[in-house]
Amino acid sequence: MTDTKNTAGTNWRPATALVHGGTTRSPFGETSEAMFLTQGFVYDSAEAAEARFNGEDPGFVYSRYANPTVAMFEDRIKMLEGAEAARATASGMAAVNLALMASVKAGDHVVAAKALFGSCRYICETLLPRFGVESTLVDGTDIEQWKAAVKPNTKALFLESPTNPTLEVIDIAAVAEIAKSVGARLIVDNVFATPMYQSPLSLGADVVIYSATKHIDGQGRCLGGVVLSDEEWITEEVMPFVKHTGPHMSPFSAWVLLKGLETLPLRVAQQTNSAGQIADFLAGQSKVKRLIYPGRDDHPQAEIAKRQMRGGSTMVALEIEGGKEAAFRFVNALDLIRISNNLGDAKSLITHPATTTHQSIGEEARAELGITDGILRLSVGLEDPQDLLEDVEKALAAI
Numbered sequence: 118m119t120d121t122k123n124t125a126g127t128n129w130r131p132a133t134a135l136v137h138g139g140t141t142r143s144p145f146g147e148t149s150e151a152m153f154l155t156q157g158f159v160y161d162s163a164e165a166a167e168a169r170f171n172g173e174d175p176g177f178v179y180s181r182y183a184n185p186t187v188a189m190f191e192d193r194i195k196m197l198e199g200a201e202a203a204r205a206t207a208s209g210m211a212a213v214n215l216a217l218m219a220s221v222k223a224g225d226h227v228v229a230a231k232a233l234f235g236s237c238r239y240i241c242e243t244l245l246p247r248f249g250v251e252s253t254l255v256d257g258t259d260i261e262q263w264k265a266a267v268k269p270n271t272k273a274l275f276l277e278s279p280t281n282p283t284l285e286v287i288d289i290a291a292v293a294e295i296a297k298s299v300g301a302r303l304i305v306d307n308v309f310a311t312p313m314y315q316s317p318l319s320l321g322a323d324v325v326i327y328s329a330t331k332h333i334d335g336q337g338r339c340l341g342g343v344v345l346s347d348e349e350w351i352t353e354e355v356m357p358f359v360k361h362t363g364p365h366m367s368p369f370s371a372w373v374l375l376k377g378l379e380t381l382p383l384r385v386a387q388q389t390n391s392a393g394q395i396a397d398f399l400a401g402q403s404k405v406k407r408l409i410y411p412g413r414d415d416h417p418q419a420e421i422a423k424r425q426m427r428g429g430s431t432m433v434a435l436e437i438e439g440g441k442e443a444a445f446r447f448v449n450a451l452d453l454i455r456i457s458n459n460l461g462d463a464k465s466l467i468t469h470p471a472t473t474t475h476q477s478i479g480e481e482a483r484a485e486l487g488i489t490d491g492i493l494r495l496s497v498g499l500e501d502p503q504d505l506l507e508d509v510e511k512a513l514a515a516i
């Protein structure tokens with residue numbers, strides 16, 4: 118399996134890397150990447166098997182360790198992110214868990230931003246302490262809180278930006294400096310920004326993770342995740358964890374997500390453009406109490422967003438005047454935009470976080486995060502923006 122032409126593209130711009138990056142071809146010379154649905158590999162001789170196992174021959178051994186289709190996905194996203202190495206996982210949560218587990222041991226300490234995806238918060242608040250890893254949650258937008266929380270045994274700092282669902286923007290470079298000061302690793306969950314609009318490694322972060330389930334698939338088909346970082350840590354800490362505990366991505370999912378990467382820039386650009394139009398429309402509506410969009414000048418952290426992001430977002434957060442009742446009336450009156458907790462999809466999807474994704478964290482935690490009963494999170498899809506605007510306008514009138 119060789120394709121010398123396609124391994125040369127280190128200077129490719131993102132859109133090119135996303136079409137050609139990482140491609141290896143079988144002796145058939147297929148145009149589209151092959152899906153290697155195989156558990157294992159055969160060797161021509163006992164000596165060849167020995168060489169594979171002792172690392173003299175770098176070929177594949179078993180798909181829990183590595184697989185050709187998964188490797189193509191890893192190489193492609195690695196080029197886009199500008200990372201030395203990547204490991205793909207079965208889901209975004211497997212990637213989060215992997216990045217944290219590969220960073221800490223009993224007696225260590227983790228600092229995380231409070232505004233985390235629900236399951237990420239569970240790992241930090243509930244799971245890690247069970248194994249003797251202490252965690253502190255801070256208001257991610259307040260740099261002083263990060264500074265005050267780190268200790269000599271802090272090994273990982275963890276944040277999302279923009280956050281879910283209120284789209285707060287956290288100053289990644291400032292948090293990276295704090296991480297460096299104590300020798301901790303900064304892990305950034307970059308799902309909401311997408312790799313197109315934010316490159317945490319270039320801002321000083323040590324690890325970037327994605328739920329590939331979201332924009333990378335972008336068409337609602339399969340779950341996946343990826344951890345990107347430096348070669349040394351991936352080889353020495355991440356790879357053994359994957360190899361021996363099995364959170365790897367399936368070759369089928371890798372193939373779907375690999376094809377998803379090809380169209381990622383086009384989809385994200387179109388979805389962001391439509392999201393910007395919808396945000397501008399909603400901002401002028403009397404029934405909308407609050408509109409949060411990282412691409413607008415009235416965003417609470419607009420200046421940081423401009424500095425660290427190359428585009429707005431495919432996501433819009435809005436607070437409907439009149440609490441849960443009014444928010445439900447609005448959501449139920451939408452025809453085109455569907456009710457779902459997913460995001461980054463070709464189909465526009467809306468969520469009422471207080472009663473769904475953020476129901477389990479409780480009222481107090483929601484209040485702390487600004488997740489009121491009127492807050493809605495809209496993931497803008499690939500429909501004609503005019504149709505989306507008409508749907509939103511009609512639903513607002515129905516409140």
Ligand SMILES: *Cc1c(COP(=O)(O)O)cnc(C)c1O
Pocket residue numbers: 208209210211213234237277281306308309328329330331340341342
């Ligand atoms: C969806 C999501 C995850 C979890 O990803 P899965 O693929 O669903 O496991 C983690 N972080 C963020 C920000 C997400 O949106």
